Amino acid sequence: xxxxxxxxxxxxxxxxxxxxxxxxxxxxxxxxxxxxxxxxxxxxxxxxxxxxxxxxxxxxxxxxxxxxxxxxxxxxxxxxxxxxxxxxxxxxxxxxxxxxxxxxxxxxxxxxx
Amino acid sequence: xxxxxxxxxxxxxxxxxxxxxxxxxxxxxxxxxxxxxxxxxxxxxxxxxxxxxxxxxxxxxxxxxxxxxxxxxxxxxxxxxxxxxxxxxxxxxxxxxxxxxxxxxxxxxxxxx
Numbered sequence: 001x002x003x004x005x006x007x008x009x010x011x012x013x014x015x016x017x018x019x020x021x022x023x024x025x026x027x028x029x030x031x032x033x034x035x036x037x038x039x040x041x042x043x044x045x046x047x048x049x050x051x052x053x054x055x056x057x058x059x060x061x062x063x064x065x066x067x068x069x070x071x072x073x074x075x076x077x078x079x080x081x082x083x084x085x086x087x088x089x090x091x092x093x094x095x096x097x098x099x100x101x102x103x104x105x106x107x108x109x110x111x112x113x
Numbered sequence: 114x115x116x117x118x119x120x121x122x123x124x125x126x127x128x129x130x131x132x133x134x135x136x137x138x139x140x141x142x143x144x145x146x147x148x149x150x151x152x153x154x155x156x157x158x159x160x161x162x163x164x165x166x167x168x169x170x171x172x173x174x175x176x177x178x179x180x181x182x183x184x185x186x187x188x189x190x191x192x193x194x195x196x197x198x199x200x201x202x203x204x205x206x207x208x209x210x211x212x213x214x215x216x217x218x219x220x221x222x223x224x225x226x
Contacts, residue, residue, distance in 0.1 A: 004155075033215075042117070042204050042217025043156065088155050092213075100169060101215065103148075103155030 003027075004091055004104035012110045013079055021074045021107045023089035030092055032065055032072045033101070037086040079111045115139075117218035119205050125224045126195055133191045134221045138207030145188050146215065147180055148204040149173070156204055162188060163210075195225045 004025045013019055023032070031050045035043035047056050049065035049072060056063045060083075062075040072089055089104040118137040126132050138145045143164050148156035159178070160170045164185035174180075177195075182188040192199055202220040 040222075041219050042206070044217070045214055048214070090155070100158045100161065100171075101146075101156075103157070106153070106155050 004089055004102055006087075006089060006104040006107045008107060009105065010108050010110075012112065015080055015111055015113050016078050017111075019076050019079055019109070021076075021087055021109075023072045023074075023104050025070050025091060027091070028069050029102075030069070032069070033090045033092070034063055034072070034074055035088040035090060037088060037106075043086075043088055076109075079109075081111045081113050084109055084111050117205055117207050117216050119203075119218035119221050121221055122219060123222045123224075125226065127226050128197060129194055131191065131193045132195060132223065133189055134203055134205075134223075136188045136190070136205030136218060138187070138205070139209075139216055140186075142207035142209050142216070143185065144208045144210065145182055146206040146208075147188070147190050148206065148217075150202040150204055150220070151200075159190075192223075195223075197225050199223060200225045 004023055007022045031048055033048045034046045036046055037043040047058055047063045049063055052067045052069045054065045060077045064073050076083055087107045090101040092101055120135045124132055146161040147159040149159055150156040158171050159174050160180050162182040165182050177193045180190045200223055202222050204217055204220045206215040206217040208215050
């Protein structure tokens with residue numbers, strides 16, 4: 001069974017701080033996606049990483065896929081209250097085919113002004 | 114593009130009753146997915162369709178659960194003889210074969226009393 005564990009589970013920080021969320025698995029994924037979910041809504045795709053070692057930036061968010069394609073990290077610089085939400089990583093077993101995404105356990109981020 | 118639409122947004126039912134949820138995917142998307150999410154967890158894959166064909170079902174999907182996508186457009190998920198453990202957010206998502214990017218609806222929150 002493929003499992004994706006995220007850490008930390010909860011994170012409360014002040015506006016302006018930096019943070020990193022980790023997503024780890026013992027399984028290899030052909031691609032990994034990061035989503036943000038707000039209460040009462042479905043997850044919204046932020047980024048897809050495909051190549052081991054790949055780094056992608058989305059404004060203040062930096063995503064990295066581990067060399068072995070078993071882990072990933074999300075780094076947020078100068079967090080803002082608008083970054084508050086549930087961050088989910090999700091692994092796909094086939095390249096660019098999102099059949100049966102395996103979601104991580106989630107990291108709930110709260111950014112205080 | 115109106116996004117993925119799910120109906121109803123909330124459903125409260127008594128144990129033992131049957132419930133049916135509807136999902137309208139993005140019109141040009143040929144893949145449709147159902148996920149279930151409980152509080153504090155990431156979404157769990159239930160089943161997916163490519164056009165009208167149901168290609169995979171999770172072992173989580175007991176005999177009380179059935180999903181259809183009769184004309185390859187909207188889909189329904191029915192739960193028979195609901196149990197309290199069925200209480201969760203039921204999420205629908207769609208994607209096109211060309212991009213594989215999942216777009217989620219806002220979900221149906223089911224509460225079984």
